[in-house]
Amino acid sequence: MDKYKYLLVLSIFMALLPLFGQIDQPGIVIPDSLLPAIPDSLSFEKTKLDSLFYTADSIYFEYDKEQIRLYGSPTINYQMSEIIADSLLIDIKKERAYSYGYTRMRDGEQLLIGSNVRYDVNTQTGILDGGNSMMEKGYYSGSEIRKIANDVYDIDSGRFTSCDYAEPSYYFWAKKLRIYRGDKIVGKPVIAYVNHFPVFYFPFITIPIQKGRHPGFLIPEPGYNNTDGKYLRNIGWYYPYKDYADLILSLDLRERTGWRTSFRSNYLKRYLYSGGINATYQRNISQGTTNNDWSLQGNHHHDLLNKAALDVNLDFISNKRIWESSDDINQSLAQRLTSSVSYRKPIGSSYLNVGSVYTQDIINDRATISLPSASFNFPTRPVAELFSVSSDSWFSNLSYSYSLRFDHTGDLREPGYSFADVIWDNSTDPSDSSGATFLNEHHVGLKHNMGLSYNWKYRGWLSLREGIDYQESWMDRDRNDKKLVRGGAYSAYLSSNFNVYGVRNFSKSPIRSIRHILSPSVSLSYAPDTRKNSDLYSFGGIGISSSAKSASFSYGLDQKWQLKYMQGGAEKKLNDIITLSSRGSANLYKSEKRFGSISHSMNFRPGNISLGSWNINPGEFKLGEMKLGYSSQFSLQQNPYLVHWDEFSLRNQYFSQSISLGGSAPYKNYFPQPKNIMFNSFGTPDTLAMIDQFVDDAATNNNWSLSLTHNLYAPKDIFRAQSSNLRLGLTCKLTDNWSLSYSNYYNLKDKEMISQGFLLSRNLHCWKMDISINRRNEYWDYRIVLFNTLLPDALRFQTRESKKY
Secondary structure (H helix, E strand, O other): OHHHHHHHHHHHHHHHHHHHOOOOOOOOOOOHHHOOOOOOOOOOOOOOOOOEEEEOOEEEEEOOOOEEEEEOOOEEEEOOEEEEEEEEEEEOOOOEEEEEEEEEEEEOOEEEEEEEEEEEOOOOEEEEEEEEEEEOOEEEEEEEEEEEEOOEEEEEEEEEEOOOEOOOOEEEEEEEEEEEOOOEEEEEEEEEEEOOEEEEEEOOEEEEOOOOOOOEEOOOEEEEEOOOEEEEEEEEEEEEEOOOEEEEEEEEEEOOOEEEEEEEEEEEEOOOEEEEEEEEEEEEEEOOEEEEEEEEEEEEEEEOHHHOEEEEEEEEEOOHHHHOOOOOHHHHHOOEEEEEEEEEEEEOOEEEEEEEEEEEEOOOOEEEEEEEEEEEEEEEEEHHHHOOOOOOOHHHHEEEEEEEEEEEEEEEOOOOOOHHHHHOOOEEOOOOOOOOOEEEEEEEEEEEEEEEEEEEEEOOOEEEEEEEEEEEEEEEEOOOOOEEEEEEEEEEEEEEEOOEEEEEEOOOOOEEEEEEEEEEEEEEEEEOOOHHHOOOOOEOOEOOOOOOOEEEEEEEEEEEEEEEEEEOOEEEEEEEEEEEEEEEEEEOOOOOOOEOOEEEEEEEEEEEEEEEEEEEEOOOEEEEEEEEEEEEEEEEEEOOOOOEOOEOOEEEEEEEEEEEEEEEOOOOOOOOOOEOOOOHHHOOOOHHHHHHHHHHHHHOOOEEEEEEEEEEEEOOOOOOOOEEEEEEEEEEEOOOOEEEEEEEEEEOOOOEEEEEEEEEEEEEOOEEEEEEEEEEOOEEEEEEEEEEOOOOOOOEEEEEEEEEO
16 A cells, blocks of 8 residues: 555656646757767757655655645655645545645746645646746746646736846736647737836737747738838748758738749758758839849858868849849949859869859849869979988979869850850851951860979078979960960079068167068069960960060068067067068060069058046946057059159059947946846756846947048049048947947048948847838838847837838
8 A cells, every 4th residue: 555655646746747847948059169079969868867755844644535745845856856845735545636835846947836736637637826937938927827738728817028027027918828838828818018017909919939940930021111012021931851951931022013932041961061042033013114033042062071072152143123122232232243163172282173153244244154164283392202312402492383274264245145155155246347256255275384493591591492384275276266276385483582680679668679570582584485375365264475585573672560568567569560562573675664663562550559448437437448449551553764853653552541449338237127036946047047148148248349441542643532432330339228330331532422321229128129220322221120039030020111212
């Protein structure tokens, strides 16, 4: 009999524990790249204990009534489950269990608090008074909770919220609330409260609480704008394929401008492949004209055997109309699209590369292709590796190199070119009677590059290098239409360079030392007369020299300034704070004006300078960790024969600079809200609290930054620039809960704003509101979005409008 009672007590409590349990809480998502190598399976078995443990100050058996009573903080533990109550009663005869007074239950991460539990083992139904529990992404409570079926629960006067405040900032109240465990919450009628004030009424509401990825319909976005009229966007269906892929099929319906359908998918299989695809088709109605347009974007990366890899990038559209109202500024401003396929395989110490590239000019309806191209580069290696030569021998400084390239290229200039034109077509322009101009033009060729060089240092400081290179190209035809032609050319060179270091130390200055590095270089090259190759084409990576005999002298001077300084008692370095480079060359076979243009470039990069903190209101508010950053670049060319004391002949001047200022601006919370500590008595942090902390940390970023970038180009006078542009970026928190982001792109020359955008965000603890306004080219749009930070898809309200002006 005792054994029978013991087993019945065990079965009753094991049936009681999952009564109010919900699905597992989600953990904080950690980027995959930070994880060590683990199996692909996402399922892990927890070690289970088979023993039942229970404790109480006193245990009372009533054999005649077949009841067991536990008094004085009774506790029962089994595996990952626990129940604690003021007192417990087991009625073996009726197969029922009761708890009296304050009751706490745990099943793994599932927590529930209430009183006066009544549970029937046969029907597996029960009732809990004044229940409070945590479920996936939220809290719920009610005056009475009943289990009416397997994984189905009814709550009278139920309340649901994801807010972790002791007095939640918002909640949904329903007279009748039903929970489908691991699926959804349904309530009717429902009133939404904000700070205990009713703001919305819903006849019914459904909130999904499914864990993981599940197929289903997405919430569409209704709205209106002057261009499309009334619309319903993102009428979508989502389908997850195992653990590897997500698929979304969606439809947009627009009152005035037709409809659009799209298919999107992302996939990933660790250590094997990854990628995504986005395909769109639309029927666009504009000014009484109907157009059918499509677009296709995709990418795929595949890791193959022996460290080989395959990469595919697709970017095709039928007409730019499909991107006219795009939210992506890169699509709105795009003029060319590039698609490619590439294969890479290691061979020895080098790689074999094979690929194809298709570039589409969407403005002029033209295209260029490389179908296919292949290359193999054997890196520079010592010749001594091929023979048994001592490393001390002069022969060890002799090196060789070899590369091979194959190309098939095509220029498609004929509007409405066909697929056959992409593969091969050489059709001449009918308007050119000479037949020298092609509408579509293809070429095929092969090129070899071989080199032999000798490197050595004279007295350990003067670097010397001499060598000879040979190139040979084979191609399908020449300009005279002669088939299968070849051409070759060689060149020889000699170069030298060295470094000079100068250091100046300071003992009584914050700047401790300055180092100046001077690197002069000279080279001499020779190439024979190759004008016999003038009938050969040059395309892709295939080409050959076709010039007169030449001997070139090149010179250059590179300078770098580096410094050490003291800050806060510590020594710090600034490498290459200033760099200055000058380059020039001379044609030794020319009879006059042998020297060509001299090019100069200078960079100034002092890095970030710490400005400390600025106390605006001591003890209340300050701007901390302020840093100022600056960088600039200036380049130009000079004609040495036009330089005079009153004229420096500065040409092709380009100047760019950027300045940034940033830091932190912590705000003091004058009215902190107490947290919900109802479940703290269970002793360990729950997953929901970890998620809330993660969201709070992400939302309380106190950093701010301001950046300004300016660039200009002038053919002659830099003060009369041909183009001048300005970009501004700002990110800051206006208050503890309000943040602002702003960016623009302004053409200073034409005094025209190319694009600009505002984003104003309001943190509402467990909610967030974003107000964005963007303008680019002829389009502007605004969007207002209010969403729950933990249930952004289920609890989301938004409106938007766009217009072409």
